[in-house]
Amino acid sequence: MHPRIRRLRRPTPPCYALSPMLDTDSIVAVTFDVGQTLTSLDTTMLAARVRAMGVQIDEGSIAGALDRAWQDYNAAVKSAPASGTWKTFMSSLLANAGARTDALDEVVDRLWLEQPRRNLWRRPVPGMIEVVDALNASGVPVGVVSNSEGRVAELLQELGWREKFGVVADSGRLGIEKPDVRIFAYACRALGVPLHRTVHIGDSLAADVEGATAAGMRAIWFRGTRWDMPPDRVRCCATAAEVLDVLRQWGAFPAGGR
DSSP states (O other): OOOOOOOSSSSOOOOOGSOOOOOSSSSEEEEEEBBBBTTEEOOOHHHHHHHHHTTOOHHHHHTHHHHHHHHHHHTTTTTSOOHHHHHHHHHHHHTTTTTOOOOOOHHHHHHHTTTTTSSSSSEEEETTTHHHHHHHHOOOEEEEOOSSSHHHHHHHHHHTTTOOOOEEHHHHHOOOOOOHHHHHHHHHHTTOOOGGGGGEEEOOOOIIIIIHHHHEEEEEEEEEEESSSOOEEEEEEESHHHHHHHHHHHHHTTOOOO
């Protein structure tokens, strides 16, 4: 789960189209964030889980509070462990959704403990697992790099996706969190590919984009809205189709591939 920054009010062309690729080394591998990239928050499940704890809240209010919660998450991501940023996000989300409780911290703690049992981030993001399938079909090594509670592999298995990824680098298992460059290096070593020829796709500017580029990778900021990124290293994509287009431009698919 990672931050989704508010979109600019004035329409702007997607930043992946602003400039041709400048780096001569084509991409040979791709890593993905999970929350808000491959999957999104199941707000129906969250509302039901919170109501089971005796807190009245509705799904529509949760959806309306998401942008503010991601902003608060993004502000905290560089200074707190994954459990801390998760709780920052959830506290902001519930408070701004109007959760009526005097024990918000206790509710958030209980939600965190429930998270490994049944992960709330389970709604497939449209088209993104098809991007993974296209890469696999072309023989491109694919991995996951996620800040999570240690059970991302189990979530992927539950969704029927685990075998699609050559490595699952889960901060809860490794004790290393994005944006720490070591978690990206771990994933690339496991895939047997160089960092500078790998692209990481994620929705968090701080954790995914800045972390990956600091490690020497390229990055696709999924649903990002900054237009001053160096186009040879970072592109913004709003949809899975745009992600596929950038991967083609960066040479991730062999000639004749998707």
